[in-house]
Structure formats: structure tokens, C-alpha cells
Amino acid sequence: MSLWTLIKLFAAACVIAVMIFTGLLAWHVAVRPLGGIFAKLFPNPVRIADGQSDADFAKMLDSAEMPDIDPGEKAFQKAHELLALGQLPEALEKLTAIVNVFPASSSAPVARRIVGEMNLDEVLSTSHMEGKKIHIVKRGDSFLGIATQAKTTIDCMMHLNSMMELKGIQPGDELVVMPLEFRLLIEPRRKSLSLWDGGRFIREYQILHLSSTIAPVAQRSAIVSKSAELDGRRVQPQSNEYRAANKVIQIAKHSMQIRAWDGAGEKPSGGILLHPQDMEEINLLTRVGNEVEIR
Secondary structure (H helix, E strand, O other): OOHHHHHHHHHHHHHHHHHHHHHHHHHHHHOOOOOOHHHHHOOOOOOOOOOOOHHHHHHHHHHOOOOOOOHHHHHHHHHHHHHHOOOHHHHHHHHHHHHHHOOOOOOHHHHHHHHHHHHHHHHOOOOOOOOOEEEEOOOOOOHHHHHHHHOOOHHHHHHHOOOOOOOOOOOOOEEEEOOOOOEEEEEHHHOEEEEEEOOEEEEEEEOOEEOOOOOOOOEEEEEEEEEEEEOOEEOOOOOOOHHHOEEEEEEOHHHOEEEEOOOOOOOOOOOEEEOHHHHHHHHHOOOOOOEEEEO
């Protein structure tokens, strides 16, 4: 008998031995313990007990407690590490993904707050010019005319150009202007009002009180007017009293108003009530004609 034949016979014997061992191991695990080396390998094998059906065994597995996996929480931990390292753009990207992809995550509320603060810093800063432009004053220009042309407001122009009051402008002067094309999203069930730039989340605000007349059904509307009141009289944006005045945003449908309430004194009736600081931000970043969505 040749050496090659011996090798083939030996290999065949090994294969048969492995198949027998595998079969016995399967019997040990699934049907009945065999003892010996099998007991050492699997001292407590998981198997279907006598009289137990496959359905009963599957039910037992389904009822077993499995650890909850929150992918949003994992992403938030990574974002937290990036913030600690000062990698702000990367952290913002991670946090924004949580807001958009994992809105039901336990980390989503904190992520929305952080993203909102970071976005607002960019939106209101002239060191970040994305979405803004420089208007060079021409002869005959006025603040109202520039605001109308740029689809912005006098209030927003004054803020971006660090103006406490309106001053004369001359041809050749440069003004930073930002078109206000943000959309308001009102979610009655969550008592949330948020600001969006197209499909991009900007910032979320808590609604302190919501009128019962506002039905939580999907509908679209728009801002039809904005005003400021102080001691029962109207105040114009160019007035020195404008900052201290109570802002009111009027929505077309249901004659709904958005206004501020500090939680003290008489509660304004109807509409949507926000923290005074939140109301100031919303008023600064919106104009007549902006879309409002109720979802």
C-alpha cells in the first residue's frame, strides 16, 4: 500500500471522527447530557426539555431580558468626547444626527439644546458669514428699503451691525444683512416651537402655555404681522424703547398669537406663550411672510 493511500485513509478517518463527535455534541446540547468530555465542555447545555415544543422554547427566548440598546446614547457619548477635545464641527455633526435620526432617544432633548445653542451662536455672529451678505449703501437707500430688499427686518439689521439706535447712513457704508427665511414648527403635543432653515434644525423652544383652541392637526400658515407693545402703546423697531417692549407675532390661521410670559402676573389669554428671552430670539429671527407649520 502506497504512502498516499495511507494519508487518504487517515484523512477519511479524521473526517468520520469529527462528524461523530459533532453529532454527539449536538445530542448533548439539544436533547440529553452525555457526561464525560461533553459535560466538561458544556456543563449546563441549553436544550429543549422533554415535552417542551419548539414554540415553547421560542417563547422562553422571547421572554428573556435583553439589554436595551440606544444608538442615540452611543452617538451622544461620542459627541461629548468631541466637545471635550474642542472638535466643535465634528461634535455638531454627531449631535445633529441624533436630532434628525434618533429623535426618540433619551439623549435627544439634551442634543437639541446643545445644537440649538451652537447654531444660534453661528446665526447671530458676524464672524460666521454663511447665510449673510454685505450690503453697500447707495444713494437713496433707507433702513426700511434695505430690509425689504434683503428680506430681513430693521431689528435684525441693528443687531448684526451692533447698533443700539438707528443712525444716518451714507453711500458707501457697509451693512451686514441676513435674509430671514426661517420656518416655525409648532408641535402642540410636545409643547415645542422650533426654528428651521429648510430641512435643517436650528433651535427649539419650550411652550409654557398653549391655547386649547389650537388643534394638534397638520396645517400650514404664515406670519401676517409683528408688533411691540409697551404700556399699552405700539413701539417701532427703531425706537430706544423697542428692546424693553413686549413682542407679539400674529399667525394667519385661528388669529393665533405668539407672545412672552414670565410666569408671574396675569397670564395673557389665548395663543402660544414663551419665555421672554425665547420670544426675543424668535422675534429677532422672523419676519412677516415666514412659513408656520403646525404638526
